[in-house]
Amino acid sequence: MSKTLPAAQLRKTVADIIVAGGSSKEEAQTVADNLVLANLSGHDSHGVGMVPRYIDAVLEGGLKPNTDIAVKLDGGSLLALDGQRGYGQVVGAQAMALAMERAQATGSCVMALANAHHLGRIGHFAEMAVARGLVSIHFVNVQSRPVVAPFGGGDGRYGTNPFCVGVPMEGREPFVLDFATSRVAQGKMRVAHNEGRQVEPGYLIDEKGQPTTNPGVVVVPQAGGMFGALMAFGEHKGYGMAVACELLGGALTGSGTWHRPADTKRAVINGMFTVLVDPRKLGTQSEFAREALAFADWLKQSPPAPGSEGVLLAGEPERAARVQREREGIVVDDTTWQEIVAAGAKVGARID
Secondary structure (H helix, E strand, C coil): CEEEECHHHHHHHHHHHHHHCCCCHHHHHHHHHHHHHHHHCCCHHHCHHHHHHHHHHHHHCCCCCCCCCEEEEECCCEEEEECCCCCHHHHHHHHHHHHHHHHHHHCEEEEEEEEEECCCCCHHHHHHHHCCCCEEEEEEEEECCCCECCCCCCCCCECCCCEEEEEEECCEEEEEEEECCECCCHHHHHHHHHHCCCCCCCCEECCCCCEECCHHHHCCCCHHHCCCEECECCCHHHHHHHHHHHHHHHHHCCCCCCCCCCCCCCCCEEEEEEEEECHHHHCCHHHHHHHHHHHHHHHHCCCCCCCCCCCCCCCHHHHHHHHHHHHHCEEEEHHHHHHHHHHHHHCCCCCC
């Protein structure tokens, strides 16, 4: 079973819980808006279903409400920042605001953000950049229970380590590529498990390293308290990109990499290595605008494959989902809703 809720109601519900967890109203609204936008965009894995984990992390002390970024190095177009375990939706936006300002002033900025709590949908930060006409590239690592198996391995050794690129398209909607380097996001397995669904073959291995279609193997402990693992996308290629995200997002930023046994802590710590470029200062703006549009048009001229409605560019499915879900509401399965209600109860927020 499930319920369909309007976006406005979900925003208020989430904000009320986050406030009860110790956040200011402004911070709570920022987090709520970000999570609901993920649901609207079709990415329920990064939406309101994260609230129970956030509250658990706050109560454990791994997520620190009302915390801002700390500037560790200000080298003009080179920034090293520390999120200090603050809400990723907040410290991530603060880091991007500072980096975008520098990129617009100097033409580029390299920004290293360490120790942010769960940043959420990384495409959100790329959307911030393209709205200012900036190209952005993001490498992110995840310090939490390791849920992805390395290519050739039989258990989880690292996180879903997302990669994202945002490219503005003159006079059109931007290109926003945002994906986990696992075959599928961990949160999508949580959603499938809560809905009682099996998933496609090739996504998962169980706690014994054997293929399975049961999403619960990466959501709840299996025999002996063990977990299964997600597979990397693209075999060795996706695995290689995940390692790059760990080395850049984790090691280079100073946020840290995963190299220890799993624990039961609920915090999700992200490091993000970001490169921003202002095409207007690069000297190729006119060529960039012309050639980008020409290539997009060329792609769109491809005839639809059998069973397809035609070629799409990254970012188009999310924008279409936002229109539909804003109109029709957001579907939340009963298990996820009960988890949200229970999270509210832990901090004294009553959810009807």
